[in-house]
Amino acid sequence: MVREYGIFLNGEWTDSSGNEFFDTLNPATGEVLARFAKGTERDVDNAVSSAGKGFRIWKEVPAPMRGEILFEAALNIAKHKEELSRLVSAEMGKILSEGRGEVQEAIDFFKYIAGEGRRLFGETTPSELPDKFNMSIRLPKGPVGLITPWNFPVSIPSWKMGAALISGCSVVLKPATDTPLCAARFIELVNDAGVPPGVINMVTGSGAEAGTALIRHQGIRAMSFTGGVNTGREVYTEGARRLIQVHLELGGKNPVIVMDDANLDIVLDGVLFGAFGTSGQRCTATSRLILHKAVYDELMGRLVDRVEKLKIGNPVEDGVDMGPVINVKAKKGIMDYIDIGKKENGKIATGGNSLEGGIYSRGNYIQPTIIETAHGTRISTEEIFGPVLSVIRISSFDEAVEVANGVQYGLSSSIYTRNVNLAFRAIQQLDAGITYVNAPTIGAEIHLPFGGVKSTGTGGREAGSVAIEEFTELKSVFIDYSDMLQKAQIDTERRLKDKLHSK
Numbered sequence: 059m060v061r062e063y064g065i066f067l068n069g070e071w072t073d074s075s076g077n078e079f080f081d082t083l084n085p086a087t088g089e090v091l092a093r094f095a096k097g098t099e100r101d102v103d104n105a106v107s108s109a110g111k112g113f114r115i116w117k118e119v120p121a122p123m124r125g126e127i128l129f130e131a132a133l134n135i136a137k138h139k140e141e142l143s144r145l146v147s148a149e150m151g152k153i154l155s156e157g158r159g160e161v162q163e164a165i166d167f168f169k170y171i172a173g174e175g176r177r178l179f180g181e182t183t184p185s186e187l188p189d190k191f192n193m194s195i196r197l198p199k200g201p202v203g204l205i206t207p208w209n210f211p212v213s214i215p216s217w218k219m220g221a222a223l224i225s226g227c228s229v230v231l232k233p234a235t236d237t238p239l240c241a242a243r244f245i246e247l248v249n250d251a252g253v254p255p256g257v258i259n260m261v262t263g264s265g266a267e268a269g270t271a272l273i274r275h276q277g278i279r280a281m282s283f284t285g286g287v288n289t290g291r292e293v294y295t296e297g298a299r300r301l302i303q304v305h306l307e308l309g310g311k312n313p314v315i316v317m318d319d320a321n322l323d324i325v326l327d328g329v330l331f332g333a334f335g336t337s338g339q340r341c342t343a344t345s346r347l348i349l350h351k352a353v354y355d356e357l358m359g360r361l362v363d364r365v366e367k368l369k370i371g372n373p374v375e376d377g378v379d380m381g382p383v384i385n386v387k388a389k390k391g392i393m394d395y396i397d398i399g400k401k402e403n404g405k406i407a408t409g410g411n412s413l414e415g416g417i418y419s420r421g422n423y424i425q426p427t428i429i430e431t432a433h434g435t436r437i438s439t440e441e442i443f444g445p446v447l448s449v450i451r452i453s454s455f456d457e458a459v460e461v462a463n464g465v466q467y468g469l470s471s472s473i474y475t476r477n478v479n480l481a482f483r484a485i486q487q488l489d490a491g492i493t494y495v496n497a498p499t500i501g502a503e504i505h506l507p508f509g510g511v512k513s514t515g516t517g518g519r520e521a522g523s524v525a526i527e528e529f530t531e532l533k534s535v536f537i538d539y540s541d542m543l544q545k546a547q548i549d550t551e552r553r554l555k556d557k558l559h560s561k
């Protein structure tokens with residue numbers, strides 16, 4: 059018998075108002091890990107009302123004290139790191155070292171953002187009038203809605219929740235239906251650190267029902283969403299109707315540019331990790347290799363060789379380099395893209411097939427695939443979210459940048475070169491929220507802003523100190539201690555004269 063989960067509100071698991079459940083599966087084995095409630099509109103309403111109560115308590119807790127609790131939460135997650143990492147691997151399918159990396163990212167972010175409780179900076183600025191004091195302060199937005207994806211089922215909730223909680227907001231989390239168990243364990247660990255009841259709430263279920271009800275709920279004061287571009291557009295539209303701020307972190311088609319002077323040994327390691335780490339299921343995954351013609355044949359030969367040695371299998375087993383993809387539908391979508399690539403005259407350099415039978419018979423496995431194509435094809439411009447790397451040959455730096463920028467997305471990007479001038483030019487010219495030099499497109503550290511340009515997102519950045527901007531409102535404060543009515547703009551000149559001639 060697997061455990062059945064309801065809705066998390068008022069600090070505990072409660073029954074859903076509906077009677078329907080869904081299973082969460084291990085994508086490597088098909089094993090059922092747990093059952094979760096298909097949250098209803100009523101469940102969302104209950105969770106938001108719990109968040110309303112939680113907010114009234116939490117916003118009164120001094121921010122440094124909120125920070126103490128978040129730091130305690132970081133320690134609690136660290137204490138359970140191995141358990142949670144194994145759960146990430148089992149439910150999401152990334153290999154265990156990456157599962158551990160993801161949980162570490164959540165620990166790092168909670169520790170970092172806990173310190174923000176002693177900053178939450180506003181500004182002080184001089185007044186144009188004498189005996190008057192001006193400043194801005196930050197206030198929490200209120201209860202906020204968080205919708206998170208399955209590919210980072212712990213760390214992405216941690217970015218959103220950590221920033222919201224330190225800001226003084228309460229949250230209703232709607233995690234992806236593929237990975238609710240990771241989210242459930244994560245919120246339990248945070249909650250156990252001493253967060254008051256009602257501050258953290260979670261409703262599982264479909265985006266169409268639970269997600270939509272959350273965005274539409276009048277009690278929700280801001281929305282933060284990470285996921286696909288089509289759903290992002292829906293979330294934005296719903297948010298626009300309610301005039302609330304919506305933060306979106308959507309797709310990517312992240313390029314690695316390899317110039318003719320690059321150190322090919324590190325390119326190989328970097329591209330393998332960037333393209334096939336997490337089975338290519340990262341928003342930041344390297345999905346385009348923009349390769350200078352002078353090193354094209356040598357690098358392709360060595361790359362194919364290395365890819366063919368990758369061990370694909372159950373991600374919790376030692377020695378496995380790449381696990382499955384998340385579900386049957388994703389597998390089909392990725393295979394369809396490989397077909398599209400072939401029809402567009404792409405040449406499969408390696409891979410191109412799903413893996414069936416034997417150890418693969420109960421999971422969703424695809425060979426790591428490299429396809430040589432031309433810029434502008436669908437396979438080289440649309441997000442695939444799987445272990446598929448498109449390779450495009452270029453002859454110059456300018457051409458490389460043009461190709462790199464010639465897609466609708468702009469999350470991560472990278473250049474391998476030993477020429478410092480080109481590296482700096484790439485930093486200036488690549489349309490992306492993140493640029494790496496001599497490193498792959500994945501592996502951002504949590505203390506710098508994370509997010510992208512163009513269709514990748516809107517509403518600012520996650521992570522880093524700016525993460526709080528999503529969840530706080532600025533209030534400007536003017537304090538007049540002159541004991542008279544002073545009118546800005548109108549009295550300013552007269553008051554200046556008074557001051558200058560008063561002595």
Ligand code: UN1
Pocket residue numbers: 163209210339340341342343499500501502503
């Ligand atoms: C994502 O793919 O949605 O930079 C997040 C990275 C990770 C986070 C990725 N730290 O690859």
